[in-house]
Amino acid sequence: MNSALVVARKDFEDAIRSRGVLLVSAVFVALFVFGAYFFADQVSQAAQASAQSGGQQGGDPVDSDAFLRTLSSGVTLLVPIVAVVASYSAVIGERASGTLKLLLSLPHSRRDVVLGKLLGRGGVVAVPAVGGLLLSMLVFPLTSVALAPLNYVAFTALTALLGLVFVALSVGISAAASTGRRAVVGSVGSYLFLLVFWNRAADPIVGRLSDALSWEPATTVKASLTLKLLNPLGAYSSLVAALSAESTALARASVTGGIQLSRRAGIVQQIYAQRLTEEGIPFYLTDAAVLAYLLVWLAVSAVVGYAVFRRADL
Amino acid sequence: MAAIELDGVSKRYGAVTALDDLSLTVDEGEVFGFLGPNGAGKSTAINVLLDFVQPDAGEVRLLGDPIRREESAPIRDRVGVLPEGFGVYGRLSGRKHLEFAVDSKAADQDPDELLERVGLTGDGGRPAGDYSRGMQQRLVLAMALVGEPDLLVLDEPSTGLDPNGARRMREVVREEAARGATVFFSSHILGQVEAVCDRVGIIRDGEMIAVDSVAGLREASGAESVLEIAVGGDPSAAALDAVRELGGVSEVRAAGDQVTVTLGGDVRKTAVLDALESAGVEVADFETRETSLEDLFTAYTGGGSGDRRADTDTDDDGGESR
Numbered sequence: 220m221n222s223a224l225v226v227a228r229k230d231f232e233d234a235i236r237s238r239g240v241l242l243v244s245a246v247f248v249a250l251f252v253f254g255a256y257f258f259a260d261q262v263s264q265a266a267q268a269s270a271q272s273g274g275q276q277g278g279d280p281v282d283s284d285a286f287l288r289t290l291s292s293g294v295t296l297l298v299p300i301v302a303v304v305a306s307y308s309a310v311i312g313e314r315a316s317g318t319l320k321l322l323l324s325l326p327h328s329r330r331d332v333v334l335g336k337l338l339g340r341g342g343v344v345a346v347p348a349v350g351g352l353l354l355s356m357l358v359f360p361l362t363s364v365a366l367a368p369l370n371y372v373a374f375t376a377l378t379a380l381l382g383l384v385f386v387a388l389s390v391g392i393s394a395a396a397s398t399g400r401r402a403v404v405g406s407v408g409s410y411l412f413l414l415v416f417w418n419r420a421a422d423p424i425v426g427r428l429s430d431a432l433s434w435e436p437a438t439t440v441k442a443s444l445t446l447k448l449l450n451p452l453g454a455y456s457s458l459v460a461a462l463s464a465e466s467t468a469l470a471r472a473s474v475t476g477g478i479q480l481s482r483r484a485g486i487v488q489q490i491y492a493q494r495l496t497e498e499g500i501p502f503y504l505t506d507a508a509v510l511a512y513l514l515v516w517l518a519v520s521a522v523v524g525y526a527v528f529r530r531a532d533l
Numbered sequence: 534m535a536a537i538e539l540d541g542v543s544k545r546y547g548a549v550t551a552l553d554d555l556s557l558t559v560d561e562g563e564v565f566g567f568l569g570p571n572g573a574g575k576s577t578a579i580n581v582l583l584d585f586v587q588p589d590a591g592e593v594r595l596l597g598d599p600i601r602r603e604e605s606a607p608i609r610d611r612v613g614v615l616p617e618g619f620g621v622y623g624r625l626s627g628r629k630h631l632e633f634a635v636d637s638k639a640a641d642q643d644p645d646e647l648l649e650r651v652g653l654t655g656d657g658g659r660p661a662g663d664y665s666r667g668m669q670q671r672l673v674l675a676m677a678l679v680g681e682p683d684l685l686v687l688d689e690p691s692t693g694l695d696p697n698g699a700r701r702m703r704e705v706v707r708e709e710a711a712r713g714a715t716v717f718f719s720s721h722i723l724g725q726v727e728a729v730c731d732r733v734g735i736i737r738d739g740e741m742i743a744v745d746s747v748a749g750l751r752e753a754s755g756a757e758s759v760l761e762i763a764v765g766g767d768p769s770a771a772a773l774d775a776v777r778e779l780g781g782v783s784e785v786r787a788a789g790d791q792v793t794v795t796l797g798g799d800v801r802k803t804a805v806l807d808a809l810e811s812a813g814v815e816v817a818d819f820e821t822r823e824t825s826l827e828d829l830f831t832a833y834t835g836g837g838s839g840d841r842r843a844d845t846d847t848d849d850d851g852g853e854s855r
Binding site: 228236239242309317318320322324325326327328407529532533 | 587604
């Protein structure tokens with residue numbers, strides 16, 4: 220068996236024996252399955268209420284896509300946290316406890332260790348997330364809410380990828396860090412930076428550039444959206460939005476205006492989407508490009524972490 | 534081909550020199566003891582061998598192949614390691630640890646047989662985190678044996694072992710050597726090294742100060758062994774003189790019913806005991822205190838008469854350290 224796979228299997232077997240990981244799995248399954256159930260329950264109650272009051276069936280028929288839209292903002296918060304918690308000590312923890320000496324005494328290279336950790340911890344995060352989501356699909360046939368299975372599976376895959384990106388980020392930081400404290404601060408700090416500060420910093424930066432370089436409004440819109448889509452959290456939300464949005468332009472514009480959908484944010488999104496529709500979607504704002512941004516985060520995190528770890532003395 | 538070659542290896546940590554132009558060759562098939570006090574550079578030397586630490590200068594070869602960063606995994610396929618300062622995966626069972634080592638080396642061995650060899654029969658199913666330090670030491674020794682390695686590198690293998698475990702460890706080392714493996718073995722517990730090693734190297738301040746056979750070192754240091762004899766009643770002066778007249782006896786002292794005889798050369802203990810008994814002294818019990826490697830070590834590093842270093846201290850206290 221490939222060396223990295225041996226390390227990954229060992230890591231996975233070790234991790235699934237920890238209570239924390241069992242707890243996380245339970246939380247994922249509960250959140251997705253009960254989330255789907257309560258969502259469907261609410262929808263059918265609302266439908267009954269409107270039927271009893273003699274009103275006509277209002278708006279579009281609700282399907283599971285609506286549930287995914289509701290779920291995605293929670294997933295954006297939760298999955299990266301779980302990934303960070305599951306991975307920040309992946310390498311530095313073994314370095315501190317001395318088990319890394321067992322690993323590297325066996326015929327594994329440091330590259331095998333980083334890759335194996337990426338796969339092992341990736342499994343620890345992705346397996347319960349994917350399992351919970353697939354299980355929650357079974358709820359819909361029992362309710363009046365229609366299941367859109369392809370979008371559901373695509374959402375599941377994107378969520379697993381989001382988890383893997385943050386696992387890679389944390390494993391990379393864990394490999395590069397010389398102490399456990401640095402790994403924690405680095406991983407949690409990176410997540411908070413991406414969640415809270417990235418988008419806040421994006422608009423002033425684009426504004427300055429726009430002023431300095433006298434950009435067209437359309438250029439400014441594209442630059443602003445691109446910068447926000449380079450954030451893996453933004454890329455994930457926009458790809459999820461693309462599953463059910465009327466247009467790619469709307470899906471891309473959904474990253475602007477923050478995570479909470481205020482009315483003002485909605486208006487900004489409409490304006491951005493309109494500009495984008497008029498201009499046409501450039502190649503760097505297509506679904507494929509946004510997916511590539513996510514994959515670049517995954518690869519760069521692992522490679523940079525490995526490059527530092529490779530040179531380190533134990 | 535040498536099993537281990539260190540050639541002019543240096544390593545500094547900031548202002549501290551851990552290894553200073555260290556050169557050492559361990560031949561294939563020998564059991565080599567690597568001795569030194571804490572901070573002498575033993576662990577750094579082993580960490581360099583295992584590619585845990587990158588040397589500032591010098592060449593390292595294991596089993597003929599040079600050790601370079603990230604290229605040593607194929608070599609480690611043929612090396613078994615008991616590292617110093619290791620940890621175990623607390624949640625994984627002993628058997629899982631061995632399965633991991635077997636998978637890692639693509640070996641084909643029964644974990645239960647390995648557990649039996651190190652005296653952990655029946656403990657394989659328990660999480661390694663519940664093991665005592667000595668049991669963890671045995672477990673990692675078993676991991677080192679996976680794949681019948683050509684070279685075993687054991688860093689402080691006796692740490693945490695009870696006398697029984699230490700004996701078992703020596704047996705394993707002898708078995709592995711008999712199979713043809715080279716064993717490189719660091720320790721500060723000198724009796725362990727003395728008991729199993731063909732040759733011994735002593736390191737101090739990052740430099741090898743002596744490499745020799747155990748017997749050769751003993752001879753070089755001019756050290757002697759001591760025979761402690763418990764006798765029934767005060768021995769007569771004539772009896773003590775009879776012992777003194779034996780060739781190779783350098784000192785005889787009596788205190789109450791205890792006679793202490795210092796043996797310089799190849800005197801047999803039985804000759805001393807016979808001399809006492811034929812002079813009418815009843816021998817109740819006796820005990821030999823062999824010169825330990827600790828004595829040798831002190832002789833080499835403490836500036837004793839056996840010191841072979843070029844820059845021998847001239848103002849030493851002249852004490853044959855004992």
